[in-house]
Amino acid sequence: MTEQKTNRTEEQLEQELRKSKGGKLSGKILSMLGVVIAVAGIILGGNLVLVVIGGVILGLGQMVQGKSKEQSDRQAFDAIAPDIVGTVFENVQMNPDPPLLDANDTNIPLPNHTCCSGSGYIRGTYRGLNTELCTVRLTEVSEFQREETGMWEKNEQVVYTGQWMLSELNREFPTWLTIWPRDKMDKLFRSKTIETGNEDFDKRFNLSSDDEEVALRILSPDRMERILALAGSSIGKFAVNLKPDGRLYIAVHSGHGFFDVGKGRENPAQLRERFARELRWFTDMIEVFCGE
Incomplete structure (x- = not known):
C-alpha cells in the first residue's frame, strides 16, 4: 500500500x-x-x-x-x-512555528541586503540533536526613475539564495568561531584572518574568533581535514558559525533552496537522490563538530 x-x-x-x-x-x-x-x-x-x-x-x-x-x-x-x-531525522516537524534558525543571529558574512527571509523550515532530531533547516533568501531593494515615464519604481533583486541548517550540539565551547570562504578581494587586501598553519585550509577559508588560541584548539587538524574533504563535494561556497552555547550554523550559498527542482530537468528518482545527497552533506558537517 x-x-x-x-x-x-x-x-x-x-x-x-x-x-x-x-x-x-x-x-x-x-x-x-x-x-x-x-x-x-x-x-x-x-x-x-x-x-x-x-x-x-x-x-x-x-x-x-x-x-x-x-x-x-x-x-x-x-x-x-x-x-x-x-530517514535522517526523528520527531520531524514541517513548518514549525516559531522557527529556531535566524540568519541574522550569526557572524556569517553576507552580501548587503534590505530584506532577509526564510522558507521551507523543517525541524527534527539528528542523533539526539535539535536540528532545523530552511532556505534563506536575501534581497536588495532599490528605487529608480524610468526615463520614459519619469515615474519612480522599486527594483527588488535577489542577491543570495542558500541552504541553511542549525544544529544544537548539546555542549558548550570556550569561544565562538566563524569559517567562511576566501575570495580574490580577501587576498588582494590581505583581510585579517586567523592563520591555522594548514596551507590548503588557509588558502580556501577565512577564520575569525575572539580568542585565536582557543579557536585553533577547537579547529583541530583532524577537523580541518574533514572540512576540506567536504569542501570537495559541496554544492556551493559554504560558511560555518559555532557559538559558545553549542549552536552550529551551516550556510551554503548554493543558489537554490532545499528540495528545489532547479531547472526541472530531473525526474522524481533523480530528485530524490540529489535531495538525499544534499541533506547528507549537511549532517556530515554536523559530525565534524560533534565530540572532541
Missing part, C-alpha cells in the same frame, strides 16, 4: 514537472515578446505606448515563469521532502 501511494505521488510529481516546463516556456516566450515590443518602442522615437505594453508583457512572462517554478517546488517538497527527512 505504501509503495502504491509513493508511485501515485511520484506520477503526480512527474506530471507537475512536465506542466512546469510548459509554463516556463510560455513565460520565456512572453518575456521575449515583451522585450521586443519595448525595444521597438524605443527605436521608434520613444513610443511610450509600445514601451509600456512591452514592460507589461515582460512582467507577465516573468510572473508566469515564477509561478510555474513555485508550483513544481511545492509539489516536490510535499511529495519527497517528508520521506527524505524522515
Whole structure:
C-alpha cells in the first residue's frame, strides 16, 4: 500500500514537472515578446505606448515563469521532502512555528541586503540533536526613475539564495568561531584572518574568533581535514558559525533552496537522490563538530 501511494505521488510529481516546463516556456516566450515590443518602442522615437505594453508583457512572462517554478517546488517538497527527512531525522516537524534558525543571529558574512527571509523550515532530531533547516533568501531593494515615464519604481533583486541548517550540539565551547570562504578581494587586501598553519585550509577559508588560541584548539587538524574533504563535494561556497552555547550554523550559498527542482530537468528518482545527497552533506558537517 505504501509503495502504491509513493508511485501515485511520484506520477503526480512527474506530471507537475512536465506542466512546469510548459509554463516556463510560455513565460520565456512572453518575456521575449515583451522585450521586443519595448525595444521597438524605443527605436521608434520613444513610443511610450509600445514601451509600456512591452514592460507589461515582460512582467507577465516573468510572473508566469515564477509561478510555474513555485508550483513544481511545492509539489516536490510535499511529495519527497517528508520521506527524505524522515530517514535522517526523528520527531520531524514541517513548518514549525516559531522557527529556531535566524540568519541574522550569526557572524556569517553576507552580501548587503534590505530584506532577509526564510522558507521551507523543517525541524527534527539528528542523533539526539535539535536540528532545523530552511532556505534563506536575501534581497536588495532599490528605487529608480524610468526615463520614459519619469515615474519612480522599486527594483527588488535577489542577491543570495542558500541552504541553511542549525544544529544544537548539546555542549558548550570556550569561544565562538566563524569559517567562511576566501575570495580574490580577501587576498588582494590581505583581510585579517586567523592563520591555522594548514596551507590548503588557509588558502580556501577565512577564520575569525575572539580568542585565536582557543579557536585553533577547537579547529583541530583532524577537523580541518574533514572540512576540506567536504569542501570537495559541496554544492556551493559554504560558511560555518559555532557559538559558545553549542549552536552550529551551516550556510551554503548554493543558489537554490532545499528540495528545489532547479531547472526541472530531473525526474522524481533523480530528485530524490540529489535531495538525499544534499541533506547528507549537511549532517556530515554536523559530525565534524560533534565530540572532541
